[in-house]
Amino acid sequence: MGIGDDLMLFEETVPERCRYRVQVILPVEGPYDYLAPDGGDEGERFLPLGQIVMVPVGKRILPGVIWGGEPDTSVPQAKLRQIEAITDLPPLKDELRQFIEWVASYTLFPRGSVLKMVLSAPQALESVAGQKLYRQGDTDTEDTSFRITPARQKVLDLLAGSGGWTAVELAREAGVSGSVIKGLEQAGVVEGYLEVPDFSFPLPPSGIKGPVLSEDQRAAADDLINKVRAGNFAAVVLDGVTGSGKTEVYFEAIEAALGEGQQILVLLPEIALSSQWLDRFEQRFGVRPAEWHSELTPALRRKTWRAVSEGKAPVVVGARSSLFLPYEKLGLIIVDEEHEASFKQEEGVCYHARDMAVVRARGCHCPVVLASATPALETMINVQNGRYERLVLSGRHGGAGMPDVELVDLRFDKPERLDSGQGWLSQALRGAIRQTLEAGEQAMLFLNRRGYAPLTLCRTCGHRLQCPHCTAWLVEHRRFSRLQCHHCGYSTRLPDSCPSCDAEGSLVPCGPGVERIVEEAKKLFPEARIGLMASDTMTSPAATREMIERIEKREVNLLVGTQVVAKGYHFPYLTLVGVVDADLGLFGGDLRAAERTFQLLHQVAGRAGRAEHKGRVILQTSDPQHPVMQTLKAGDRDKFLEIEAETRSRGGLPPFGRLAAVIVSGPEEAELDNFCATMARAIPTIDGARILGPAPAPLSLLRGKFRRRFLVMTRRSVAPQAVARSWLQGLKSPSRVRVVVDIDPYSFL
């Protein structure tokens, strides 16, 4: 500092504190400018790009990240506030910041919203001061003036057993006051030290041998290992039927990545159902991986986030949000069951975790493996284009063949039609169940519908019981004597009389849910030991485990379930699968309805006959000529994909064209329709793009909000993002009307 500082005449020549661009976790686009924090070098930047800081925003202090780009000089200096604090976390890597930018511009969500998914563990951002622990001091303290009182002795006895106590624990356990410990510390008899908490997950010991692989498993594994070691981007589809050993193959790739000192991310569709997967991992690698999902405790969240950012979580298994963790050295991504629709996030930032995983892998220069027995059509077309490679695992391990698939034709003019009052199980299916049970094997009845009956109506006036907040029927759950809405959670007692005409005892259930199938099965097979598995009967991991065990021990021999039974569990004595309503998923106008139905039924069918017994699958259908049924019967997955590709190609639908859904919602229908009309008038004419709508969204009333939907359809060469942006940027919606863009929509709800 020179003397001139005090004599500075012109304010504008005072050296400014340096401006930083900080991206905060608000749903806003651009970074905001902030002044360097206290203690920073005047006028000179010292915080690196990606540094995580805390900044004042309005009344609050929020996390933000030092971002690149030129400061916004249009914001007056006087408006700037100072960076509040610098966290002790490693800066976000360039690769992650670029990923955030990419996701934001692809999904059309503000950058701050995407960043928020990265900084999703507020606990993790707090500095880790560590806590003060106590142990025995160095024993050379032969200070004769220090008296060992009984209170002091108790403390010393405890510490002689083991160190690592906090003052509070020590005082409580010894029954002394804190001042005793303080006195001991002062005399040097006990020693206080700061323990930095250990935020790390164990590294699997190297050299644990996996099972011996078959020839094609070995070839696939070696290919993946080479790619991992090369350290380049590659997208590889691991294509093999259930039981072909995909998991063992990618475990080999994980082993190789561990050997390279890299981190591995495994994305699973539903982490809640993955305890079997975790057990399997532990068997293979001797340790448990880090988990990342919404049910983590705050403490584990913090530990995991920190460990990931410091490279101390070698393997992370998680739901889609684990894609946004700040990996220190990501060397491999696995997306298991890549076709699963639950990888598509539909709330908040809409993104598809499988597709974003490929983008992330590209940014990290590492391979990504997409594993499935029924790859998505998108994925297979990417294989055909040469964008993805494909490794095929043929055949089931252990010699079990694919099950035989039979169709039961339920049409009215066919002998197997179901007459009213007869129930939902055809003669053919009943016979097969009887045979199976008599042979001492297990049978499963699959119906992808929870509850007792999907619709309740009044015989007197025809009134249908509907959710007050959604365009949806209320589903009867007889176990609880309640009616439930499966979209918003609304629940009410089953009324005794019709709410519309007051007729007593006039309400009748229509159609079957799994509970009703259980009821029918009990009547038909009174001797059978029936078990029910649905998402609402498996409320805790313990309850799930118990049911699984009962099935494995054959305490259950007739299992009735929704799609939860299709996911991952394998029951060696199960030889018959009956699909009560194979057509169920085909309705609803979803462009992927056929594909999803095929995948689900294929997966359910795969439950039958894994061990020595050949399995048998019976599909009850009213549309036996449908390509889904025909290709399932023929066991010809690729034929199905071929037909589906042809259908979509003709319609210009994904992956041959591109889609963006524009959902407009609001609490007042008139205002909503009014604004939709304004939007419709503003639809631009763009070559290679069309915009359809507004149509009432299939659930035109959801959670008390009215919804309309536009659909942007483009040729592959035209980005729907650009179309949506140019259409919507000039339109400002009334405050109570919300417009959300969903790029690559999946659910058409």
Place this chain on the structure above:
DNA sequence: AGCACGCCGACT
């Protein structure tokens, strides 16, 4: 997303 500012009904 939060939080405050701002303009219209039932209470000390």
Place this chain on the structure above:
DNA sequence: GTCGGCGTGCTC
């Protein structure tokens, strides 16, 4: 006459 409802708009 105030307390408070949530509509609207901003946050460097």
